[in-house]
Amino acid sequence: MTTVHNVEALFxxxxxxxxxxCNEKSAIPLARKNYLDISYVSIEFPTSLGPFKxxxxxxxxxxxxxxxxxxxxxxxxxxxxxxxxxxxxxxxxGGVVLEGKEVNDPGPDRAxxxxxxxxxxxxxxxxxxxxxxxxxxxxxKSKSEMDEWIRHNLELVHMSHALHKRPSEISGGxxxxxxxxxxxxxxxxxxxxxxxxxxxxxxxxxxxQDSLMEIQRDLNNTVVMITHDVDEAVLLSDRIAMMTNxxxxxxxxxxxxxxxxxxxxxxxxxxxxxxxxxxxxxAFLYERQRKPAEKTA
Amino acid sequence: xxxxxxNIFETMGxxxxxxxxKLATGENPKEQGNALFQLLGLPLIAIMLFLGLxxxxxxxxxxxxxxxxxxxxxxxxxxxxxxxxxxxxAKEVAFHERQEVRNAKKLEKNPDATIKVRPxxxxxxxxxQILTSxxxxxxxxxxxxxxxxxxxxxxxxxxNLYTAVSPLIQIFKPISPLAWLPIVTMVVSAVYxxxxxxxxxxxxxxALTVTLCxxxxxxxxTAMGVASIDKDLLNVGRVICLNWSAQVFKIAxxxxxxxxFTGLRISLGIGWMVLIAAEMLAQxxxxxxxxxxxxxxxxxxxxxxxxxAVLTIGLIGFVLDWLMLTLQKFVxxxxxxxx
Ligand SMILES: Nc1ncnc2c1ncn2[C@@H]1O[C@H](COP(=O)(O)OP(=O)(O)OP(=O)(O)O)[C@@H](O)[C@H]1O
Ligand SMILES: [Mg+2]
Numbered sequence: 078m079t080t081v082h083n084v085e086a087l088f089x090x091x092x093x094x095x096x097x098x099c100n101e102k103s104a105i106p107l108a109r110k111n112y113l114d115i116s117y118v119s120i121e122f123p124t125s126l127g128p129f130k131x132x133x134x135x136x137x138x139x140x141x142x143x144x145x146x147x148x149x150x151x152x153x154x155x156x157x158x159x160x161x162x163x164x165x166x167x168x169x170x171g172g173v174v175l176e177g178k179e180v181n182d183p184g185p186d187r188a189x190x191x192x193x194x195x196x197x198x199x200x201x202x203x204x205x206x207x208x209x210x211x212x213x214x215x216x217x218k219s220k221s222e223m224d225e226w227i228r229h230n231l232e233l234v235h236m237s238h239a240l241h242k243r244p245s246e247i248s249g250g251x252x253x254x255x256x257x258x259x260x261x262x263x264x265x266x267x268x269x270x271x272x273x274x275x276x277x278x279x280x281x282x283x284x285x286q287d288s289l290m291e292i293q294r295d296l297n298n299t300v301v302m303i304t305h306d307v308d309e310a311v312l313l314s315d316r317i318a319m320m321t322n323x324x325x326x327x328x329x330x331x332x333x334x335x336x337x338x339x340x341x342x343x344x345x346x347x348x349x350x351x352x353x354x355x356x357x358x359x360a361f362l363y364e365r366q367r368k369p370a371e372k373t374a
Numbered sequence: 375x376x377x378x379x380x381n382i383f384e385t386m387g388x389x390x391x392x393x394x395x396k397l398a399t400g401e402n403p404k405e406q407g408n409a410l411f412q413l414l415g416l417p418l419i420a421i422m423l424f425l426g427l428x429x430x431x432x433x434x435x436x437x438x439x440x441x442x443x444x445x446x447x448x449x450x451x452x453x454x455x456x457x458x459x460x461x462x463x464a465k466e467v468a469f470h471e472r473q474e475v476r477n478a479k480k481l482e483k484n485p486d487a488t489i490k491v492r493p494x495x496x497x498x499x500x501x502x503q504i505l506t507s508x509x510x511x512x513x514x515x516x517x518x519x520x521x522x523x524x525x526x527x528x529x530x531x532x533x534n535l536y537t538a539v540s541p542l543i544q545i546f547k548p549i550s551p552l553a554w555l556p557i558v559t560m561v562v563s564a565v566y567x568x569x570x571x572x573x574x575x576x577x578x579x580x581a582l583t584v585t586l587c588x589x590x591x592x593x594x595x596t597a598m599g600v601a602s603i604d605k606d607l608l609n610v611g612r613v614i615c616l617n618w619s620a621q622v623f624k625i626a627x628x629x630x631x632x633x634x635f636t637g638l639r640i641s642l643g644i645g646w647m648v649l650i651a652a653e654m655l656a657q658x659x660x661x662x663x664x665x666x667x668x669x670x671x672x673x674x675x676x677x678x679x680x681x682x683a684v685l686t687i688g689l690i691g692f693v694l695d696w697l698m699l700t701l702q703k704f705v706x707x708x709x710x711x712x713x
Contacts, residue, residue: 163609163613165609165612165613183609183612183613183615184613184615185613185614185615187613188613189609189610189613191606191609191610192606193604193606195604195606195607195609195610197607197610197625197628197629198629199628199629199631208614208624209610209614212614212615212616212620213614213615263613263614
């Protein structure tokens with residue numbers, strides 16, 4: 078047992094430190110900074126070759142309304158971190174605290190946008206969002222309110238024209254938009270995105286990034302996004318968490334991106350500050366965390 | 375409109391009808407003619423060749439019941455069987471009419487008289503046997519599906535359950551229907567004892583044998599289908615906190631429907647084959663019994679009538695398979711784009 082593994086010791090479940098109804102003046106800055114707190118998260122997977130320690134003491138504190146990217150080489154454990162936040166995987170040590178409550182199970186307050194959209198292929202665009210809305214706002218919204226809310230969220234991602242199409246009838250980019258709409262429609266505290274644009278071509282990806290920035294400007298969600306794309310990370314994020322190579326991966330460095338918003342990709346392309354951030358990330362990935370050649374293949 | 379029709383034909387596996395539609399709407403006649411020849415002409419030629427070969431070879435084979443019947447004799451027997459069926463039906467109608475008249479007279483004399491309505495007990499015709507067989511196979515198949523689909527879903531969702539029952543499935547799956555039959559017959563006679571049976575014992579025996587043999591493909595395919603559902607789809611359900619039954623009915627079941635239907639299709643095919651064997655061996659009513667009776671009967675027409683039955687069995691098997699295939703295509707997600 079190492080020093081601080083017990084999260085509940087740090088943040089008791091009925092804690093008085095960062096719950097909303099405590100002393101506002103002193104609590105708010107801390108609560109805001111520690112809105113989502115990932116502390117000392119380690120995970121071991123049982124494999125046929127014995128336990129495989131994928132993550133080792135991952136620490137990350139995320140503020141409310143912050144957009145944070147996780148970047149790292151393939152297989153380092155980014156999805157694992159995200160799944161632990163989502164509650165889909167259980168950390169072996171350490172834990173995740175959201176708004177003062179420890180995360181143990183999946184829930185709609187941490188909506189996930191999956192890499193390959195994961196829309197149910199037998200449901201239409203509208204029905205896919207409806208499934209989530211009906212479940213999350215059961216007894217909270219009336220039928221017409223739900224309908225309005227579903228349409229509103231699909232409008233946000235510019236998908237109103239295809240409400241009654243099935244996933245197989247729309248393009249990859251559109252599917253991803255619907256996936257985002259479904260997640261947004263849950264009104265989550267944290268939006269978790271696992272390489273949301275990874276499977277798309279460069280042009281579509283740029284469109285979706287712009288859409289996402291637009292939405293983010295209006296809604297100011299707390300977002301954790303995994304990406305492989307350095308430009309995407311710099312363009313979208315407030316901070317970039319760079320992960321070391323696995324096994325026993327952890328957050329190596331965190332880079333604060335202080336570019337003004339709104340950001341425009343064309344204007345930024347010859348912005349020296351932007352390029353400086355890019356270089357920083359590239360240096361981390363390809364100099365300090367170079368992957369052995371045979372693994373990157 | 376035209377594309378919709380073409381789409382429906384293709385989903386139904388009637389691709390040869392497509393060039394016809396295209397021809398009718400005046401698309402490039404030469405191209406469509408070629409397509410029609412490929413899709414419809416070639417199989418027809420093959421059938422013609424087969425009939426010719428059959429006709430020539432059959433004449434060479436002398437059995438104790440005369441020469442093996444060729445296509446024309448078999449056709450004659452088909453007509454014959456149909457005529458017998460008509461005759462039997464006419465007799466039945468006549469019987470009921472006579473009975474009604476008799477009862478009416480009785481009531482006229484004495485309004486309190488108890489009248490008897492007897493069912494007609496004629497010999498089942500070839501077409502009656504077909505209906506019996508179809509009814510039996512669907513009963514057995516339905517029973518198998520009702521057991522196999524829920525069990526398969528449970529196995530697919532729980533690795534432990536699957537590991538537990540997997541050896542049993544592996545052992546029971548390859549058992550021949552003929553091996554089950556004596557056991558099923560004995561068990562049915564021992565257990566199914568009522569004074570007023572809703573179904574005949576023979577029917578229950580045949581249906582249960584079909585169930586036992588057609589259970590496995592559906593079970594295995596359902597389990598595989600559920601187990602291979604994209605993890606992310608199930609995770610979607612977990613994130614929005616679907617309860618257990620919603621997770622099954624809203625995600626697991628629809629996601630594995632195509633695989634389930636593949637299993638059902640194989641099951642129905644096996645069930646049909648098993649049924650004929652069971653009917654022959656156990657003398658249970660149906661097409662199998664018809665074949666067996668004709669074989670025992672040994673008249674000069676018997677071989678021809680057996681061949682009619684054999685071809686009918688094949689044809690029905692083909693139609694059942696085609697039905698399931700069409701259903702399967704309608705539930706598969708890829709094809710749903712066409713709707
Ligand atoms: N259920 C599991 N059992 C065993 N090992 C696992 C399991 N899930 C993940 N791993 C291992 O943990 C490591 C991290 O996996 P993870 O999927 O989080 O990587 P990633 O950074 O998301 O990769 P990519 O960028 O390719 O998506 C990998 O080495 C992987 O093999
Ligand atoms: Mg990943």
